[in-house]
Amino acid sequence: MRRLDAGRPVSEADLQTIIEAALKAATGSNSQTTRWIVVTDSGLRNRLGAVYQQCWVQAAEFLASPEYALDDRIFRSASHLGEHMGEAPVIVVPCAPGPPGVASASVFPGVQNLMLAARALGLGTTLTTLYAMRESEVKEILDIPEDHSTYAMIPIGYPLGRWAEAVRKPTAELVFHDRWGSVFGSQNSDT
Amino acid sequence: MRRLDAGRPVSEADLQTIIEAALKAATGSNSQTTRWIVVTDSGLRNRLGAVYQQCWVQAAEFLASPEYALDDRIFRSASHLGEHMGEAPVIVVPCAPGPPGVASASVFPGVQNLMLAARALGLGTTLTTLYAMRESEVKEILDIPEDHSTYAMIPIGYPLGRWAEAVRKPTAELVFHDRWGSVFGSQNSDT
Numbered sequence: 001m002r003r004l005d006a007g008r009p010v011s012e013a014d015l016q017t018i019i020e021a022a023l024k025a026a027t028g029s030n031s032q033t034t035r036w037i038v039v040t041d042s043g044l045r046n047r048l049g050a051v052y053q054q055c056w057v058q059a060a061e062f063l064a065s066p067e068y069a070l071d072d073r074i075f076r077s078a079s080h081l082g083e084h085m086g087e088a089p090v091i092v093v094p095c096a097p098g099p100p101g102v103a104s105a106s107v108f109p110g111v112q113n114l115m116l117a118a119r120a121l122g123l124g125t126t127l128t129t130l131y132a133m134r135e136s137e138v139k140e141i142l143d144i145p146e147d148h149s150t151y152a153m154i155p156i157g158y159p160l161g162r163w164a165e166a167v168r169k170p171t172a173e174l175v176f177h178d179r180w181g182s183v184f185g186s187q188n189s190d191t
Numbered sequence: 192m193r194r195l196d197a198g199r200p201v202s203e204a205d206l207q208t209i210i211e212a213a214l215k216a217a218t219g220s221n222s223q224t225t226r227w228i229v230v231t232d233s234g235l236r237n238r239l240g241a242v243y244q245q246c247w248v249q250a251a252e253f254l255a256s257p258e259y260a261l262d263d264r265i266f267r268s269a270s271h272l273g274e275h276m277g278e279a280p281v282i283v284v285p286c287a288p289g290p291p292g293v294a295s296a297s298v299f300p301g302v303q304n305l306m307l308a309a310r311a312l313g314l315g316t317t318l319t320t321l322y323a324m325r326e327s328e329v330k331e332i333l334d335i336p337e338d339h340s341t342y343a344m345i346p347i348g349y350p351l352g353r354w355a356e357a358v359r360k361p362t363a364e365l366v367f368h369d370r371w372g373s374v375f376g377s378q379n380s381d382t
Contacts, residue, residue, distance in 0.1 A: 015376075016362075019375070019376075023359050024356075024359065026306075029265055030358075034365065035367060037371060038368055039369050044370070063220070071220075074220055074221060101292045104295035105295070105320045108296060108300055109300075112300035112301075112303035112304060127300065151296070165215075166217070166221055168215065171210065171211065174226060175210050175226070175228075176226060177229055178228070178333075180228060180286075180333055
């Protein structure tokens with residue numbers, strides 16, 4: 001959900017619930033090295049939004065090209081987020097020690113827990129990594145130590161506009177049985 | 192849940208439910224480039240288990256060292272998985288195009304959905320990336336194309352032994368408000 005209501009804040013109780021869901025996800029060896037920065041200060045959000053907007057402008061050129069073939073509706077929605085990231089009532093940035101990506105398997109399960117908990121409370125979120133081309137600026141804005149990396153930018157807020165289930169490809173195209181290329185599931189022989 | 196019942200199979204209906212939950216997670220631009228290999232064949236599971244066992248032996252030396260300070264209970268549980276991976280009734284391996292890690296933000300949210308759906312059905316799972324030191328062997332066993340990378344090995348089965356909620360560090364240690372180091376949440380001032 002990339003269109004969020006800038007004028008409707010998220011309650012502290014809901015934020016607590018969402019964050020606690022994130023912390024309950026498993027991490028490698030239960031190491032719990034992820035640190036979650038919950039940004040509500042409007043000045044900081046605006047600065048993050050300005051960085052994100054610059055990244056969006058750069059990415060949009062590529063995403064609009066015919067070879068990328070991005071769905072038009074997704075492009076417009078991503079464009080909205082590109083221009084309005086800073087207006088999301090809350091932006092969460094998970095961080096972990098080490099170079100970018102090394103802790104992905106421990107960070108993103110928590111991100112998904114956070115997004116599911118938000119959804120259950122009627123709150124929309126998006127997982128974006130587009131800001132990564134200007135990660136150093138994000139780290140500076142949020143005082144993130146040099147030896148940590150960021151993993152995502154997750155705006156949270158009440159949804160604006162249509163909130164439907166996204167269309168997915170058929171299971172037979174995405175899932176294999178035993179080996180790459182083998183059909184999974186009996187009913188998939190029909191698709 | 193690293194101790195699974197080797198003698199109790201997972202129904203095809205449950206596997207379908209679990210896999211469909213994985214596919215419902217969001218992916219970047221809804222690109223859905225993850226391919227999920229669901230391994231039930233015992234010969235293939237045994238081969239994956241042998242690779243994983245070799246990785247475990249190598250990792251155990253490091254994980255047992257005092258500087259890593261791995262919790263003893265986790266070490267024993269990880270050791271069990273190291274010796275019994277191939278006996279899990281099902282092993283899921285998600286893959287995506289490109290070099291390792293590039294699609295993490297699109298793969299692991301689906302992995303977490305899969306693990307939550309399994310949990311809701313009474314099935315235990317573990318997310319491990321320990322096999323990655325011998326990823327080429329895993330790719331060969333499962334016929335995964337050269338231009339794709341694996342992201343995890345996820346054994347699925349009915350749990351053996353104690354299944355409790357894992358202990359987590361206090362929220363105040365893991366979550367910051369607005370900036371790195373700032374306390375999040377009013378109640379955290381007490382912790």
